[in-house]
Amino acid sequence: MTRARNAGREPRSPTRRAQLQISFHFIFALIGGLLFLLFFFILIRSVVHTSEEGDTRGLSFKVESIIRTAAATPDTFTVTSLPTRDYRFVCEKDAEGVFSYVQVGQADVADQHALDHVPVFAPRSVEGDELFTLTRTWEAPFPIGSLMVVDNNRTRYVIVDSAGALVQEEPQSFIKEQNLAGFNMQPFSSAMLASYPDTGFDRYRFILFNGNPSAIPVALRDKSTALVVQRHDKGGTLTFYDELGTGIPSATASIVYYGDAMLLAAIFSHDTPSFLCNRGKAYERLDGALLILQRRLTDIKNQKPNPLPAEWNDCLKLYNSAAGLLQAFKGDPTGSFATAAASTPGGPLPALEQVNRRLLNKQDCPLIY
Amino acid sequence: MTASGKPRSRRGQAEMIGLILIVVILAIGFLLYVKFSLDSETNTFRAKFETSQLGQSFVTSLAQSELQCGTEPESVENVVQDIARGETRCDDPPSTTEELLQEHLIAALKATHELWGRNYNLSLVRGVGQMEEPLDSQQLPALTSSNYVGKECGPHVPGVTLDYQPIELYPNPGRVELRLYLCP
Amino acid sequence: MKRHKRMRNDGERRGQIQFGESLMVVIILVFIMIIGMVFYFRVSSGSVQKELSYREDVGAVTLAKNVLALPEVRCGRLAARGPGCIDALKLKALANILADHGSDTRSVRNYYKDLFGRATIKVHILDLIDNNEEIVLLYNQRPETNLTESRQFIFSTFYDPVQGRQQLAYLNVTRYARRAS
Numbered sequence: 001m002t003r004a005r006n007a008g009r010e011p012r013s014p015t016r017r018a019q020l021q022i023s024f025h026f027i028f029a030l031i032g033g034l035l036f037l038l039f040f041f042i043l044i045r046s047v048v049h050t051s052e053e054g055d056t057r058g059l060s061f062k063v064e065s066i067i068r069t070a071a072a073t074p075d076t077f078t079v080t081s082l083p084t085r086d087y088r089f090v091c092e093k094d095a096e097g098v099f100s101y102v103q104v105g106q107a108d109v110a111d112q113h114a115l116d117h118v119p120v121f122a123p124r125s126v127e128g129d130e131l132f133t134l135t136r137t138w139e140a141p142f143p144i145g146s147l148m149v150v151d152n153n154r155t156r157y158v159i160v161d162s163a164g165a166l167v168q169e170e171p172q173s174f175i176k177e178q179n180l181a182g183f184n185m186q187p188f189s190s191a192m193l194a195s196y197p198d199t200g201f202d203r204y205r206f207i208l209f210n211g212n213p214s215a216i217p218v219a220l221r222d223k224s225t226a227l228v229v230q231r232h233d234k235g236g237t238l239t240f241y242d243e244l245g246t247g248i249p250s251a252t253a254s255i256v257y258y259g260d261a262m263l264l265a266a267i268f269s270h271d272t273p274s275f276l277c278n279r280g281k282a283y284e285r286l287d288g289a290l291l292i293l294q295r296r297l298t299d300i301k302n303q304k305p306n307p308l309p310a311e312w313n314d315c316l317k318l319y320n321s322a323a324g325l326l327q328a329f330k331g332d333p334t335g336s337f338a339t340a341a342a343s344t345p346g347g348p349l350p351a352l353e354q355v356n357r358r359l360l361n362k363q364d365c366p367l368i369y
Numbered sequence: 370m371t372a373s374g375k376p377r378s379r380r381g382q383a384e385m386i387g388l389i390l391i392v393v394i395l396a397i398g399f400l401l402y403v404k405f406s407l408d409s410e411t412n413t414f415r416a417k418f419e420t421s422q423l424g425q426s427f428v429t430s431l432a433q434s435e436l437q438c439g440t441e442p443e444s445v446e447n448v449v450q451d452i453a454r455g456e457t458r459c460d461d462p463p464s465t466t467e468e469l470l471q472e473h474l475i476a477a478l479k480a481t482h483e484l485w486g487r488n489y490n491l492s493l494v495r496g497v498g499q500m501e502e503p504l505d506s507q508q509l510p511a512l513t514s515s516n517y518v519g520k521e522c523g524p525h526v527p528g529v530t531l532d533y534q535p536i537e538l539y540p541n542p543g544r545v546e547l548r549l550y551l552c553p
Numbered sequence: 554m555k556r557h558k559r560m561r562n563d564g565e566r567r568g569q570i571q572f573g574e575s576l577m578v579v580i581i582l583v584f585i586m587i588i589g590m591v592f593y594f595r596v597s598s599g600s601v602q603k604e605l606s607y608r609e610d611v612g613a614v615t616l617a618k619n620v621l622a623l624p625e626v627r628c629g630r631l632a633a634r635g636p637g638c639i640d641a642l643k644l645k646a647l648a649n650i651l652a653d654h655g656s657d658t659r660s661v662r663n664y665y666k667d668l669f670g671r672a673t674i675k676v677h678i679l680d681l682i683d684n685n686e687e688i689v690l691l692y693n694q695r696p697e698t699n700l701t702e703s704r705q706f707i708f709s710t711f712y713d714p715v716q717g718r719q720q721l722a723y724l725n726v727t728r729y730a731r732r733a734s
Contacts, residue, residue, distance in 0.1 A: 017565075028572070028575075028576075029575055031578075036582070036583065039583070039586075040586075064639070064669075066614065068615050068619065069615050069618065071619065071622075073622070074622075088672045095711065113667070116667060117664065117668045137624065142624070142629065142634060143624030143630070144624055145624055145625065146622075146624075196658075284664055285625075285664075287660065287661060287664075288625060288647075288650075288661045288665070289624065289625050290648065290662055291658065291661055292625050292626075292643055292646045292647050292648060293643075293646075295646035295649065296640075296642040296643055299642045299645070299715070300714070300715060301644065303715045304715070305714075305716070305717065306715075306716065309653075326605075337573050356631070360631060366714035366715060367629055367631055367632060367640075367714070369629045379571075379574070382574060382575075382578065386578050388583075389582060393582075393586070410605065421706070422614070422617070422618075422705070422706075422707055423706055423708070426637065426707045426708035426709065426723075427708045429636065429637055430637055430708040430709050430710045430721055430723075431708075431721060432635075433634070433635040433636075433637070433638065433710045433719060434681070434710055434719060434720060434721040435718060435719045436681070436682070437682060442717070442718055442719070444635075444719065448583075473681055476679075477679065477681055477682040477721055478685065479707075480679045480681065480686065481679075481723065510639070532583075545677070
């Protein structure tokens with residue numbers, strides 16, 4: 001009956017409801033797909049972000065470890081390859097004391113006191129994919145601690161001699177030292193300084209032995225700093241020029257130094273506050289070293305070598321002289337050593353060295369250091 | 370409809386799901402593999418460093434340590450040089466210089482690697498490469514751990530580390546090596 | 554009518570079943586992804602712990618090397634006693650300073666406390682002639698809470714300038730981690 005009724009009629013089109021169902025089906029699939037993609041997007045973004053943060057923290061730790069480990073191997077030049085970043089070496093002082101660390105890029109710093117006890121002399125910021133490090137023992141005159149210098153191949157160090165035959169050899173002998181070969185050091189004549197060309201380095205540091213920074217070309221000054229060195233025996237005076245300007249450069253500070261390692265440190269510190277902050281760490285170390293030597297000297301006098309050396313009485317006089325020198329000075333950054341050394345290179349240390357050398361001639365007497 | 374009678378769309382869906390599942394499982398598997406392979410590197414860092422630090426610092430310091438040579442103390446390095454030159458100034462009858470040195474080395478090992486239960490092999494070797502020979506195989510035989518009888522440490526043992534301290538025989542040519550093998 | 558109704562019901566059911574299938578596919582996929590991610594993050598956190606442990610080991614190794622390299626305790630160059638030599642009088646002087654409680658040594662003690670951190674550093678001096686061992690406690694800042702330890706040994710020689718003897722010695726450096734085990 002139904003068949004007969006339906007015969008001849010056209011086939012029915014899908015119902016409105018079925019159409020809606022199909023539409024909903026597709027819309028739902030679309031929404032589901034979008035949610036799915038959103039979920040993944042958020043996940044990947046958080047993983048990448050965590051990974052980057054982790055990478056940067058790992059880098060910061062790695063650089064700090066390299067520095068702390070290198071401090072234990074003096075007179076060693078190393079090149080470390082790292083991801084291309086901006087590595088900032090921070091050393092600052094607040095009311096609570098020094099805080100020193102390495103900051104990688106703009107990342108948060110995990111430990112602001114990571115390098116509080118490691119003197120690291122470097123430009124404020126080292127950009128690139130390599131770090132050059134050189135550790136030198138600060139002997140003043142006995143070993144006090146390691147000073148580390150850091151930079152990379154984007155800085156040019158121009159060692160400028162002074163007019164006059166006597167000092168011309170100085171820069172040459174200074175940079176001939178093998179450990180410095182890795183850094184971009186170039187000897188240059190002061191007579192030609194005014195025409196020094198820009199060879200494409202990010203930074204220039206002019207080291208002038210008894211020279212005048214006015215001769216540095218104006219075109220280079222915005223990416224240059226200068227250090228004038230006046231050497232006297234094992235110490236001397238350093239004059240920092242952190243900003244050269246366009247006219248006659250004015251000195252930022254004039255500082256007395258002692259020991260070749262400290263001179264090297266000043267060369268690699270591109271600004272005065274950084275140099276003074278890191279030098280303070282070395283002075284803090286000296287404080288402990290002087291105290292140890294004092295007690296050691298007391299033990300030597302009390303214990304006495306067995307058998308007693310023939311020249312023991314002469315040695316005893318020298319020990320007493322050394323004890324007096326050590327007693328008078330404390331090495332901390334605000335202590336009497338720093339004050340004395342501010343005016344006289346090395347404070348009491350050159351006198352201590354002389355006493356020790358006299359003991360060396362006595363042969364059987366233990367040395368002061 | 371396909372030949373098997375299943376609707377085409379359902380079969381296509383099933384195939385697609387299968388493919389996606391395979392991709393997901395492979396991705397997770399690869400991730401785990403990468404994770405574990407990286408982890409194993411850091412795990413061995415400490416083990417390697419600890420052994421090599423101990424070994425190298427031991428031989429370097431042992432060479433500088435002193436033993437009684439007559440009435441004066443003398444470093445192992447100097448005594449080895451004397452033995453290589455055939456000198457006997459450390460002789461303390463009835464003990465020979467070689468015997469005194471051997472006693473010193475045994476005492477050092479007893480207080481350190483032997484006490485810590487390590488498997489070691491300490492020897493004094495003269496010459497290089499194919500020309501090398503023990504300094505004195507009779508009086509200075511190689512010293513091995515008493516805890517590993519039958520499993521003595523040596524260059525043939527897998528995972529062994531070698532550290533040595535060269536002792537130059539200046540002004541004579543050649544050198545002697547104080548060699549330490551440490552086995553896992 | 555009945556057939557049309559049946560056909561319409563069949564169509565709806567088929568549509569619903571297909572819809573349900575797609576929904577199930579999506580749900581199962583999301584479920585697998587979530588399981589995968591949970592597993593991944595668990596492994597990651599495990600590897601973070603391993604990374605921290607690795608860093609602690611590096612710290613202990615660095616500390617051991619740095620102690621040995623301290624100029625304050627090393628033999629003077631002029632004494633010519635070879636590398637890795639510790640001066641007995643310097644070491645004992647430093648140990649006394651670090652064990653002191655006086656105000657005049659406070660700044661020095663604070664300096665070494667910051668330098669060494671939470672650690673115990675002992676020097677074992679081996680008298681191989683008399684078969685004796687002397688232990689000098691150089692530094693001890695062991696925390697009270699139970700933390701993980703990382704221990705390193707490193708050999709050196711120990712030179713007494715008064716007695717004129719150079720003995721075999723080793724440093725026993727234990728570093729305490731900041732996290733609980």
